[in-house]
Structure formats: C-alpha cells, structure tokens
Amino acid sequence: xxxKPPFIPPPxxxxxxxxxxxxxxxxxxxxxxxxxxxxxxxxxxxxxHPSSFPLHFRDAELQQDSLPFNAAFIANILPRIDWPALxxxxxxxxxxxxxxxxxxxxxxxxxxxxxxVGRELHRILxxxxxxxxxxxxxxxxxEYAIHQGIANFLLPGHLV
Amino acid sequence: MLPTPTTSHLSxxxxxxxxxxxxxxxxxxxxxxxxLHTRFPPTSPPLVLELGSGSGVVTSFLTTHSATLFGHSxxxxxxxxxxxxAPNATNQTVAANxxxxxxxxxxxxxxxxxxxxxxxxxxxxxxxxxxxxxEVVEDGNGEEGWIGVACGGGIDGMEVTVRVLKGLKEYLSxxxxxxxxxxxxxxxxxxxxxxxxxxxxxxxxVKKVGTSGKKGGWEVLGIWRVMRW
Ligand SMILES: C[S@@+](CC[C@H](N)C(=O)[O-])C[C@H]1O[C@@H](n2cnc3c(N)ncnc32)[C@H](O)[C@@H]1O
Ligand SMILES: [Zn+2]
Numbered sequence: 516x517x518x519k520p521p522f523i524p525p526p527x528x529x530x531x532x533x534x535x536x537x538x539x540x541x542x543x544x545x546x547x548x549x550x551x552x553x554x555x556x557x558x559x560x561x562x563x564h565p566s567s568f569p570l571h572f573r574d575a576e577l578q579q580d581s582l583p584f585n586a587a588f589i590a591n592i593l594p595r596i597d598w599p600a601l602x603x604x605x606x607x608x609x610x611x612x613x614x615x616x617x618x619x620x621x622x623x624x625x626x627x628x629x630x631x632v633g634r635e636l637h638r639i640l641x642x643x644x645x646x647x648x649x650x651x652x653x654x655x656x657x658e659y660a661i662h663q664g665i666a667n668f669l670l671p672g673h674l675v
Numbered sequence: 676m677l678p679t680p681t682t683s684h685l686s687x688x689x690x691x692x693x694x695x696x697x698x699x700x701x702x703x704x705x706x707x708x709x710x711l712h713t714r715f716p717p718t719s720p721p722l723v724l725e726l727g728s729g730s731g732v733v734t735s736f737l738t739t740h741s742a743t744l745f746g747h748s749x750x751x752x753x754x755x756x757x758x759x760x761a762p763n764a765t766n767q768t769v770a771a772n773x774x775x776x777x778x779x780x781x782x783x784x785x786x787x788x789x790x791x792x793x794x795x796x797x798x799x800x801x802x803x804x805x806x807x808x809x810e811v812v813e814d815g816n817g818e819e820g821w822i823g824v825a826c827g828g829g830i831d832g833m834e835v836t837v838r839v840l841k842g843l844k845e846y847l848s849x850x851x852x853x854x855x856x857x858x859x860x861x862x863x864x865x866x867x868x869x870x871x872x873x874x875x876x877x878x879x880x881v882k883k884v885g886t887s888g889k890k891g892g893w894e895v896l897g898i899w900r901v902m903r904w
Contacts, residue, residue, distance in 0.1 A: 543767045544780055549751065549781055550753065553792055554793065588748065664766065665784065668791030
C-alpha cells in the first residue's frame with residue numbers, strides 16, 4: 516500500500532498551545548448509562564424487533580463519581596431521552612428514584628432542590644459509569660461484553 | 676483557531692497519529708460553528724458520533740470545545756472504531772483534554788462503523804475514513820496491522836466510505852448532518868453527484884465545506900457536508 520507521507524502539521528496548529536490537560540490523574544472515561552439509550556443488537560434481524568431495545572445489563576460493575584451538578588445539561592438533554600428505555604436500564608442497575616413518566620421540562624430551581632428528579636438524573640446520567648459487564652439482547656440473547664468501560668459490538672464471523 | 680487536543684500520552688505504533696487530514700477536519704468544524712449553532716441549539720442538543728476515532732483527537736476536540744462550536748455544552752458525543760487499540764486511546768485523549776465546560780462524552784465503542792447503534796439517532800456524524808486506494812481493505816492481520824486498517828480504503832480508497840454513505844439514511848436523524856473526508860483519488864465530485872441524485876437512497880444536499888492545499892506530499896483533501904435539508 517502507499518506509504519504515509521511524513522507528517523507536516525499545518526502552521527496554524529503548531530502555533531497554538533495544546534489544552535492544559537487536567538491533572539494527569541484524570542482516569543479515562545468509561546461508558547455512560549445514557550449510551551444504552553442509543554444502542555441495540557448488532558444483528559440485523561434483531562434491529563426491527565422491539566425486544567432488542569434497550570439491551571439489558573448483566574453483571575454490571577459501576578463506578579460512581581461526584582461531579583458538580585449541571586442543571587442546564589439535565590434540562591436540555593431530557594426531551595431527547597427515551598424515558599421508558601432509561602427507566603428499564605436504571606431499574607436494572609438499582610436506581611429506583613425515577614418517576615414512571617418523563618417529568619415536564621424541569622425548572623432550574625426545582626432541580627437545584629436536593630432530592631429532586633434532577634439530582635437523580637444527574638447521578639444516573641453523569642456520575643455513573645459502567646466499568647465491566649455485559650449488554651444482552653432481549654430478542655436473540657447475544658451478549659456484548661463491556662471491559663474497562665468499553666463495549667464491544669463486533670460480532671463473531673459466523674453471525675455477520 | 677481552537678487549541679488542538681493533546682495526544683502526547685499516546686504512542687502511535689498501532690494508532691493513527693493525528694495528521695493533515697485530522698487537522699483539516701478540526702479546522703473545518705471550527706469554520707462550521709455558525710452553522711452548528713443554528714442547527715443544534717441547546718434546547719435540542721445533538722448526539723455527535725465519530726466513526727473511526729483512532730487517537731480520539733476529533734472526538735476530544737468536539738467534546739472539549741462544545742461551547743465554542745455549538746454555543747452550549749449540552750452536546751453528547753460517542754465514538755466507534757474497529758481497532759482494539761482505538762477506543763482506549765480515545766478515552767485517554769478525552770480525559771486528557773476535558774474541562775468543566777466540555778460536552779458530555781458517552782463513551783468509545785469497539786464496532787464496525789455504526790453497527791449496534793439504533794437507527795436515526797445521530798444528529799452529527801464525523802468520519803475521517805481509511806481513504807488511500809489499496810488492493811484490499813485490511814482486517815488488522817496484514818503487514819501494517821491496525822495502521823493498515825486506518826489507511827487502506829480498497830478500490831478507489833472508497834470501499835469503507837461507500838458503506839458509510841449507504842448507511843447515512845439509516846444513521847442520521849431527520850436534521851442529521853455528516854462531515855466526511857474525501858481525497859482526490861476518491862473521485863469526490865463524482866461521489867457528491869451520486870449522493871445528490873439519489874443513488875444512496877436519498878437526494879442528499881452535499882457541499883464541500885473544507886479543503887486543504889496541496890502541500891507536504893499530501894494530495895488535496897476535502898471535507899464534504901451531507902444532509903437532507
Ligand atoms: C484515517 S484514521 C482517522 C483517525 C482519527 N479519527 C483522526 O482523524 O485522526 C481512520 C480510522 O478509522 C478506523 N476504521 C477503519 N475501518 C473501520 C470500520 N470499518 N469501522 C470503524 N472504524 C474503522 C481505523 O481503525 C482508524 O482509527
Ligand atoms: Zn439480538
């Protein structure tokens with residue numbers, strides 16, 4: 516194949532400093548729970564099947580961090596969340612503080628309240644990461660491994 | 676211009692090192708920011724997907740500079756790559772460059788293109804594909820390992836990209852926008868015409884929104900924006 520030409524950075528990029536990185540202790544991020552709102556089974560035949568969404572967590576090992584509360588993010592992201600799917604996922608992972616119906620656009624003041632839905636969403640969507648476990652298709656039973664926070668959706672050759 | 680994310684924590688034996696093509700993508704996305712502001716307001720924030728994230732320089736750039744590029748930090752970003760080395764590299768690069776004002780990075784997934792993603796959820800797709808013409812598209816077992824997978828695009832350098840173009844109508848939401856890099860040998864004008872006249876299932880609106888000069892032994896590269904309206 517054609518050899519890659521030597522790397523010559525465009526001038527305006529080399530002129531600029533790179534971002535000041537956070538302290539080097541910042542651990543690599545891992546899969547967030549909201550990701551499952553956008554995932555389904557990799558098998559074509561399952562994709563149109565309602566039971567392939569959401570995928571179900573099995574043996575999930577979670578990491579809980581503490582992050583500053585961001586009311587604007589929660590209010591903005593809420594409309595685009597598939598609530599029933601999030602509810603299923605959250606319940607499977609042991610988060611039981613969400614209402615059955617998607618709350619109306621939350622007022623910031625309401626969210627700032629200590630024990631509101633906003634706080635629970637913050638905990639689930641931003642502060643929780645999935646370190647290890649599996650995502651399982653409710654239709655075909657195929658398991659997708661999550662290892663070190665990275666989900667693997669590559670199918671073995673005979674399934675493609 | 677916005678600062679380029681640092682990737683100095685990575686070694687580039689198995690991962691594509693950010694290069695002219697990556698930087699053209701960053702430049703172009705910066706210039707697209709007025710467009711991105713109007714298309715993706717905070718009240719309806721986008722899900723951004725990068726295919727083939729490699730080092731993570733592009734995903735990290737979009738996540739970290741969300742406030743400048745989109746006008747708010749409510750974007751969510753997701754990346755995929757087929758290489759076993761890339762997702763971890765992407766995670767590390769996101770971590771090394773993230774700030775309090777960053778968008779929300781959902782994770783790096785190992786998969787073939789967008790396999791495993793639900794239909795119609797992607798609002799913005801970014802792809803710097805393997806675009807160099809080669810005899811075959813490699814699988815990681817070739818002489819050049821995963822670097823061969825990062826560079827070699829098969830016939831016309833288009834074999835991987837064509838699969839993405841065919842998938843666009845499935846990946847993208849109604850307002851979805853794709854930014855795809857093509858080189859001269861990919862026959863970009865011809866590809867754009869095919870996209871426009873419906874050969875990929877939708878009469879896409881296509882515009883070249885970024886181009887590199889011819890320099891340093893690199894052929895001319897272009898960034899093409901594809902959307903329904
Ligand atoms: C030219 S590199 C771009 C890397 C990075 N996005 C950048 O701009 O520097 C192409 C990337 O696509 C990945 N890739 C190649 N084929 C793929 C496929 N079928 N699915 C997902 N990723 C793929 C490669 O592993 C590589 O990381
Ligand atoms: Zn399935």
